[in-house]
Amino acid sequence: MEINYYYAPYVDANSLFEAILVDEFKIQLDFAQDYIKFKINPLLEKLKDSCFFVAETEYVDKVYRDSYYNYYASKLNLYQRNTVRISIFSGEVREDEFRKRDKKTELEKKYWGYFILRPIGEQILGRNVISPSAFRSNDFSYCSSKFPTTVNNIKFTAEGFPHSSQDGETITCAETCIWTIMEYFSNKYPDYHTVLPSRIIKALEKVSFERQIPSKGLEIESISYAMKEFGFGTRIYSRSGYSDLTFEKIFNCYVESGIPVIVGIDNLNVDEEDIDQIAHAVICIGHTNISATQIIALPANNFDDEYILGEIKSKQLQIYDWNDLNENFVFVDDNLPAYQTANICEPAKHYNDSSWSKCIVNHLIVPLYPKIYLDAYEAKNFAIRALLTGLLPLNNKQELLVRFYLTSSRSYRDHIALQENYPPELKDILLGNTLAKFIWVMELSTKDMIINNLAQGLIILDATEADTSNYKPLILGAFNGVRIQPDTITRKLTPKYVTLHPFLVYNNLKTN
Amino acid sequence: MLQKINRSKELRERESVDNPDYLDNGKDLEIIKSLNEQMKEVRRQYILKDKKSRISASNIVLTT
Numbered sequence: 001m002e003i004n005y006y007y008a009p010y011v012d013a014n015s016l017f018e019a020i021l022v023d024e025f026k027i028q029l030d031f032a033q034d035y036i037k038f039k040i041n042p043l044l045e046k047l048k049d050s051c052f053f054v055a056e057t058e059y060v061d062k063v064y065r066d067s068y069y070n071y072y073a074s075k076l077n078l079y080q081r082n083t084v085r086i087s088i089f090s091g092e093v094r095e096d097e098f099r100k101r102d103k104k105t106e107l108e109k110k111y112w113g114y115f116i117l118r119p120i121g122e123q124i125l126g127r128n129v130i131s132p133s134a135f136r137s138n139d140f141s142y143c144s145s146k147f148p149t150t151v152n153n154i155k156f157t158a159e160g161f162p163h164s165s166q167d168g169e170t171i172t173c174a175e176t177c178i179w180t181i182m183e184y185f186s187n188k189y190p191d192y193h194t195v196l197p198s199r200i201i202k203a204l205e206k207v208s209f210e211r212q213i214p215s216k217g218l219e220i221e222s223i224s225y226a227m228k229e230f231g232f233g234t235r236i237y238s239r240s241g242y243s244d245l246t247f248e249k250i251f252n253c254y255v256e257s258g259i260p261v262i263v264g265i266d267n268l269n270v271d272e273e274d275i276d277q278i279a280h281a282v283i284c285i286g287h288t289n290i291s292a293t294q295i296i297a298l299p300a301n302n303f304d305d306e307y308i309l310g311e312i313k314s315k316q317l318q319i320y321d322w323n324d325l326n327e328n329f330v331f332v333d334d335n336l337p338a339y340q341t342a343n344i345c346e347p348a349k350h351y352n353d354s355s356w357s358k359c360i361v362n363h364l365i366v367p368l369y370p371k372i373y374l375d376a377y378e379a380k381n382f383a384i385r386a387l388l389t390g391l392l393p394l395n396n397k398q399e400l401l402v403r404f405y406l407t408s409s410r411s412y413r414d415h416i417a418l419q420e421n422y423p424p425e426l427k428d429i430l431l432g433n434t435l436a437k438f439i440w441v442m443e444l445s446t447k448d449m450i451i452n453n454l455a456q457g458l459i460i461l462d463a464t465e466a467d468t469s470n471y472k473p474l475i476l477g478a479f480n481g482v483r484i485q486p487d488t489i490t491r492k493l494t495p496k497y498v499t500l501h502p503f504l505v506y507n508n509l510k511t512n
Numbered sequence: 513m514l515q516k517i518n519r520s521k522e523l524r525e526r527e528s529v530d531n532p533d534y535l536d537n538g539k540d541l542e543i544i545k546s547l548n549e550q551m552k553e554v555r556r557q558y559i560l561k562d563k564k565s566r567i568s569a570s571n572i573v574l575t576t
Contacts, residue, residue, distance in 0.1 A: 174574045217575030224569075241565025264574055280576040307550060335576075363569055377561070381554045389547045393534060425523060432520035468551040470544060482534050495534040 005152060006055035009092060013044055016053055020084050024057050025119045035124050043337040046135050052089045054151055059085040061116045063127050066196035067170040071213055080119040083126060087151040088112040088134055098152040113158040114149060125165040129158040132339055132512045140330045140341060141509035142286030143260050145188040161285050163338035170197045173281040174218035176334040177262045178226050180283055181367055184260055192231050203229040220264055224365050233370035239362045245304050248344055252323040253376045254366050257406035258508025260285045264363030265347045267355060275355040286330040286509045288341055292451045294325055311388040315396050320447060322403035372438050373466035374473055380404050382468050383442040383459045393480045401450050403443040406463060407508055409435035415506045422503045426478055438463040443505050444479050454502040
């Protein structure tokens with residue numbers, strides 16, 4: 001089977017895709033033009049016009065091939081089993097450059113990722129990993145992973161977050177979210193493995209009461225179940241279980257922790273006759289970059305817990321919560337191109353449709369490492385209460401900005417090990433003692449300091465300790481000249497003096 | 513030459529100075545008891561919220 005290669009600049013993209021759809025996929029010209037207009041152009045419009053495309057035919061895409069053998073091949077109609085892979089470069093590349101060793105580094109620098117075209121009609125856009133650098137709008141921080149691939153027989157690495165449009169038959173939004181999460185984690189951590197559509201179907205076989213394909217979507221609990229089967233300690237949060245404020249803080253906290261969160265959006269509570277009922281799954285992978293103006297605009301004392309508000313009032317504190325930032329989030333939606341930015345209040349604004357515009361984020365499915373036993377709600381409550389009860393000294397009328405997130409101790413240690421201005425005592429403790437694989441970190445700062453990415457105190461909690469009695473999750477606290485660290489064996493607290501100077505805060509997300 | 517380094521131990525022996533003024537005279541126990549009471553209430557609220565959360569999630573099919 002011979003492979004055809006196409007090379008085209010952005011301005012000739014329409015001709016390129018017309019040639020692929022008509023000549024390679026044998027689609028009638030009228031249909032091909034519609035597919036380009038409605039399925040490929042929305043992506044092209046988001047990409048920079050400096051993009052240059054290299055297309056390779058007869059590409060075996062693992063996801064489509066799995067759907068082909070398990071579903072499409074069992075139909076009477078003929079479906080091709082191979083796909084076309086489109087690689088994206090920043091600027092022109094020539095065929096001969098792929099045969100010159102001295103051009104390899106230059107090509108690698110220009111490589112922006114790839115997307116697959118599937119030969120199944122309308123749902124033509126398949127698996128893709130495209131660097132945010134290829135997009136016109138990319139002022140955001142996001143979860144990123146590296147994906148080994150090839151272009152014209154040369155090995156490359158695509159960097160970004162995986163995405164695919166649903167095919168509507170073997171995978172809908174729900175299965176696509178599961179696939180995407182597994183694709184991301186399996187390329188980032190050895191603890192997980194990639195899953196194909198048939199594996200997702202198999203995992204849910206015992207809890208499904210009807211046929212599974214053609215897919216009609218999945219219940220939130222089924223998504224959580226599948227993620228659990230694939231190695232996660234999944235947690236579900238519903239807006240109706242918490243207050244709006246707490247639910248949105250939890251959402252923000254997990255995003256800040258660099259965990260891609262499956263988000264259930266729906267308009268099912270809207271009681272209007274002229275709207276279609278919608279329930280959809282997307283993934284939130286980050287947020288737009290935070291400006292000084294947004295930090296300055298943070299509201300003070302934005303809590304709905306009576307105890308916290310009472311303590312704030314009696315001590316005349318000004319506490320700002322980083323999780324209250326009114327930033328836009330970065331969503332990966334299988335109906336739209338990757339990296340859509342939208343506010344939590346209008347997650348489906350890009351649909352430009354009255355029914356979709358009524359959708360709000362109502363559910364979160366958080367894929368946690370299975371040994372993270374202490375979740376965001378309890379962990380953050382513990383850290384704030386540790387401050388307010390006086391476990392660490394808090395001055396009256398103190399201004400405090402708290403930034404709370406989950407991270408791996410490995411990443412956090414890497415962050416502080418080479419940081420020269422990190423308080424030396426804290427550095428020695430954190431680098432010289434064993435830590436849990438995952439830790440909750442509360443960085444204590446002020447508005448002025450955090451604008452410069454600095455903090456002046458911190459609380460570190462053990463994410464593997466679900467028992468919050470007798471300050472068991474506490475690993476270390478340091479603020480206002482006092483350091484507390486429970487003795488490893490007796491757990492006795494002996495406060496120490498500590499000199500704290502401002503140090504750099506840690507960021508779980510990759511900033512573009 | 514073989515070297516054995518324990519930075520935490522060195523810190524304890526050389527740099528670490530007790531702060532006797534903070535959490536003294538049984539104040540630590542008072543704070544810990546208060547924190548324990550608070551966290552008991554947080555756990556109670558958390559269980560209730562989680563229950564409502566699970567009931568809500570059990571009715572939704574994500575399809576679109």
